[in-house]
Amino acid sequence: xxxxxxxxxxxxxxxxxxxxxxxxxxxxxxxxxxxxxxxxxxxxxxxxxxxxxxxxxxxxxxxxxxxxxxxxxxxxxxxxxxxxxxxxxxxxxxxxxxxxxxxxxxxxxxxxxxxxxxxxxxxxxxxxxxxxxxxxxxxxxxxxxxxxxxxxxxxxxxxxxxxxxxxxxxxxxxxxxxxxxxxxxxxxxxxxxxxxxxxxxxxxxxxxxxxxxxxxxxxxxxxxxxxxxxxxxxxxxxxxxxxxxxxxxxxxxxxxxxxxxxxxxxxxxxxxxxx
Amino acid sequence: xxxxxxxxxxxxxxxxxxxxxxxxxxxxxxxxxxxxxxxxxxxxxxxxxxxxxxxxxxxxxxxxxxxxxxxxxxxxxxxxxxxxxxxxxxxxxxxxxxxxxxxxxxxxxxxxxxxxxxxxxxxxxxxxxxxxxxxxxxxxxxxxxxxxxxxxxxxxxxxxxxxxxxxxxxxxxxxxxxxxxxxxxxxxxxxxxxxxxxxxxxxxxxxxxxxxxxxxxxxxxxxxxxxxxxxxxxxxxxxxxxxxxxxxxxxxxxxxxxxxxxxxxxxxxxxxxxxxxxxxxxxxxxxxxxxxxxxxxxxxxxxxxxxxxxxxxxxxxxxxxxxxxxxxxxxxxxxxxxxxxxxxxxxxxxxxxxxxx
Numbered sequence: 001x002x003x004x005x006x007x008x009x010x011x012x013x014x015x016x017x018x019x020x021x022x023x024x025x026x027x028x029x030x031x032x033x034x035x036x037x038x039x040x041x042x043x044x045x046x047x048x049x050x051x052x053x054x055x056x057x058x059x060x061x062x063x064x065x066x067x068x069x070x071x072x073x074x075x076x077x078x079x080x081x082x083x084x085x086x087x088x089x090x091x092x093x094x095x096x097x098x099x100x101x102x103x104x105x106x107x108x109x110x111x112x113x114x115x116x117x118x119x120x121x122x123x124x125x126x127x128x129x130x131x132x133x134x135x136x137x138x139x140x141x142x143x144x145x146x147x148x149x150x151x152x153x154x155x156x157x158x159x160x161x162x163x164x165x166x167x168x169x170x171x172x173x174x175x176x177x178x179x180x181x182x183x184x185x186x187x188x189x190x191x192x193x194x195x196x197x198x199x200x201x202x203x204x205x206x207x208x209x210x211x212x213x214x215x216x217x218x219x220x221x222x223x224x225x226x227x228x229x230x231x232x233x234x235x236x237x238x239x240x241x242x243x244x245x246x247x248x249x250x251x252x253x254x255x256x257x258x259x260x261x262x263x264x265x266x267x268x269x270x271x272x273x274x275x
Numbered sequence: 276x277x278x279x280x281x282x283x284x285x286x287x288x289x290x291x292x293x294x295x296x297x298x299x300x301x302x303x304x305x306x307x308x309x310x311x312x313x314x315x316x317x318x319x320x321x322x323x324x325x326x327x328x329x330x331x332x333x334x335x336x337x338x339x340x341x342x343x344x345x346x347x348x349x350x351x352x353x354x355x356x357x358x359x360x361x362x363x364x365x366x367x368x369x370x371x372x373x374x375x376x377x378x379x380x381x382x383x384x385x386x387x388x389x390x391x392x393x394x395x396x397x398x399x400x401x402x403x404x405x406x407x408x409x410x411x412x413x414x415x416x417x418x419x420x421x422x423x424x425x426x427x428x429x430x431x432x433x434x435x436x437x438x439x440x441x442x443x444x445x446x447x448x449x450x451x452x453x454x455x456x457x458x459x460x461x462x463x464x465x466x467x468x469x470x471x472x473x474x475x476x477x478x479x480x481x482x483x484x485x486x487x488x489x490x491x492x493x494x495x496x497x498x499x500x501x502x503x504x505x506x507x508x509x510x511x512x513x514x515x516x517x518x519x520x521x522x523x524x525x526x527x528x529x530x531x532x533x534x535x536x537x538x539x540x541x542x543x544x545x546x547x548x549x550x551x552x553x554x555x556x557x558x559x560x561x562x563x564x565x566x567x568x569x570x571x572x573x574x575x576x577x578x579x580x581x582x583x584x585x586x587x588x589x590x591x592x593x594x595x596x597x598x599x600x601x602x603x604x605x606x607x608x609x610x611x612x613x614x615x616x617x618x619x620x621x622x623x624x625x626x627x628x629x630x631x632x
Contacts, residue, residue: 171362174329175420177349178356179376179427189375193366 030253034246046247055231055248062228065142066210069149070157073206074199076150077157084158085165103155111148111219118144118220140222148216153209157202164198165191197266204263208256228252277304280430280463281326286335288321295321296487298335303431303465308457310466310474313484314510319467322484323433326465327356340430350379354431355424360440361416363408369395369419370404376427394422397456414445421456431463438473450476471511475499483507504617508550515556515591519549521616529614530587532566536614548617553594555613558584564606570599 037043049055084092102110117123118139125135138144168191176186214229221227226234228248235245281303288296296318303309311319324330325337328349337345344352355376364372370391377387395401398418408416417437424432434453438446454477457464468474474481475495483490483498483506491503502508505516519529524539529549541547561567568586575581580598584591586607599605 169360169362171358171360172364174327174349175356175358175362175423176364176375177329178327179423180350180379181375182348182350185379190364194364196366 030246030249032246033242034248034250037243046243047250048247049244050248050251055228058226058228058231059251061142061225062211065145065149065227066207069146069153069210070203070207072146072150073154073157074202076154077161077202078199081158081162081165084162099155099158107152108215110152111216114144114148114151115139115219118147139220140224142221142225144220145217145225145227148220149206149210149213152216153206156205156209160198160201160205161195162198164195168194200263200266204259208259211255212252277306279303280305280307280340281465282336282338283322283325284336284338286322286325286332286337288318288325288330288332288334294487296325296332299487299489301482301489301492303463305430306461306463308454308464308466308477308479310468310478310481311484312468312471312474312481312510313490314469316486317484318487319469319484320435323356323435323465323467326431327354327433328352353429354433355427355429356433356435357417357420357424357437359435359437361408361413361420361437363416363419363423365408367408368404369400369406369408369411372408372419373423373426375423380427390426394426397425397459398422398452413441414449417441417449418452425456425460425462429462431465432460434464434466436468437466438468438470446473453477475511483510485510501615502550502617504620505548505550508548508615508617513553513592513594515549515551515553515589517549517551517589519547519616521545521547525611527614527616530566530589532587534565534609534614535611536616537611538614538616541616541618546619548619550615550617551591551609551613553581553592554579555609556584556591556593556595557608557610558582558593558595558597558599559606559608561604561606564608566607568605568607570601570603570605573598573601 034046035042035044037045050059084095087095115122118136119125120135120137120139122139128135138147172194173186173190176190177183181189212229214227214233217225217227217230218233232245232248232252235241235248239245279302281301283299283301286296286299287294295316299318299322301322311322313319321330325332328344328347328351332345335345336343339353364375367375373391373394374387377390382390391404392401395403398421400415400418400422403411403415403419408419411419417440420437421432438449441449450473453464453466466474466477475498478495480492481495481498482492485506491498491507493501498507499511502511502514508514508516517529519527521527521538521541521544522533523543524541525536527534527536527538527547527549558564566586568584568591570582571585571590572583573580575598576594579594579596582593582595582599584593584605584607586605591607
């Protein structure tokens with residue numbers, strides 16, 4: 001009994017070490033820098049800096065673009081998940097494969113690829129020119145950022161929604177039909193409410209990384225569009241003001257924790273835990 | 276005879292090229308408790324789903340109360356289903372589950388509330404309105420599934436192995452509950468099960484199915500006492516099915532020994548199958564029996580002893596309250612009334628298709 005306890009602790013040691021070095025210490029550092037000034041004295045200035053016009057603008061733009069891409073992801077993912085859920089195993093593993101395939105490639109590389117595709121003299125415009133169609137000028141616009149977000153985060157919406165759809169007993173849907181509901185009523189009253197936990201998980205898993213991204217906005221938004229992720233990144237890498245960067249990070253963390261809590265309340269069965 | 280409510284006419288259905296039902300014909304009467312009984316894969320559930328509207332037959336027609344409903348979707352049919360594993364709506368409380376069908380039909384709130392009360396009382400779960408389905412036991416969930424179906428006042432209730440997930444004691448209680456419900460509601464129950472005991476306990480009519488064909492239709496007594504073929508005899512209860520020769524009317528030769536029986540009309544010297552239920556085999560002292568043998572196995576079953584007796588080259592299954600130890604020399608005697616004679620199937624195929632009428 002006692003031996004087991006000791007072995008258990010020993011076995012969990014690497015994990016605890018990892019957690020301490022790579023999660024707890026950095027987190028502690030963020031809070032330390034965020035709540036002090038250059039002299040090391042306590043201050044809320046760095047946190048409250050989020051309310052300044054330029055930072056607030058970046059935050060609102062981030063929230064707006066993240067919400068837009070989350071909504072688009074949802075609108076694309078739900079029908080796709082329904083189609084997948086109704087397919088037989090052979091067809092569906094093929095679709096899932098072509099869907100997952102890009103995810104094996106590096107995130108940065110995929111986003112860079114979109115930059116090349118969308119450029120003024122990029123592949124898409126060459127094709128459009130060849131077809132005598134008007135050229136597409138969305139690189140360095142919010143539209144390009146949303147496209148990048150949707151492209152990168154769509155699988156995170158599809159998987160939890162798909163999981164919650166296939167978990168529904170087909171007889172539950174049959175029962176609704178049996179009790180007089182037509183297909184639309186069945187979807188509104190039965191299928192959709194039963195997939196809500198999956199949808200909420202999907203929303204969290206798309207919204208949170210979209211809110212904090214700085215790579216997508218940097219590569220596809222040019223240098224003009226600053227998201228809150230870019231602002232924080234610049235404070236660390238260019239301005240060298242770790243205090244301000246950490247303070248802004250704390251604010252962002254509060255948003256994320258809020259979102260996670262909502263998700264945890266709805267997703268009791270852990271549809272999102274598959275990832 | 277009561278009015279016919281459902282007619283299945285020449286129903287055929289295949290899944291992935293495999294024939295599940297072949298030209299099935301069945302008439303179901305008003306206020307009848309009819310059970311579709313058979314092993315898994317016999318087509319009983321498919322038959323039920325065709326009536327419910329969840330499966331469309333490849334061929335044939337479904338007539339309900341004189342109307343052809345073959346292509347009607349489930350929500351337009353006047354029958355309700357109680358599904359395997361209950362299929363309750365887990366995101367709604369019990370009252371909302373029961374009210375579902377009535378709300379879809381836009382019934383007034385006071386009517387719905389009365390109906391919920393009435394249905395919960397009927398299934399002995401008063402006061403459960405605000406509970407969630409997951410917080411109920413299997414037996415309670417099953418009762419709610421029934422309540423949810425019957426508030427819609429269907430003319431027919433379809434039940435797809437509703438007791439399969441319950442433990443033995445609960446299953447027996449629910450059997451009596453279902454009989455009571457059926458009598459109180461005065462509607463037709465169509466029940467699917469592979470459990471022959473369930474079928475015998477509850478049904479007015481049993482339809483024994485195998486490989487997509489109806490083997491026999493009859494009351495529980497007929498099905499048990501006078502099985503029409505070896506499949507039915509074997510499937511319903513334990514039985515001794517023995518090759519025999521019908522020597523003449525009321526005289527049969529079983530394993531070379533002459534037994535008096537009551538059946539007539541099979542002709543002379545005709546090979547037949549004989550069914551003798553294990554409880555109908557009487558064990559006596561060797562001198563008194565028509566056939567002599569030795570007890571080869573003995574198991575205590577509670578209600579009775581189950582013994583196997585090697586006699587005349589056949590292993591007889593015997594149920595008796597009297598115990599004979601292994602190795603005892605015994606005699607076998609059978610009351611002529613308890614010997615059931617069946618025509619031998621001409622081929623393997625005919626065994627599945629049953630006896631043509």
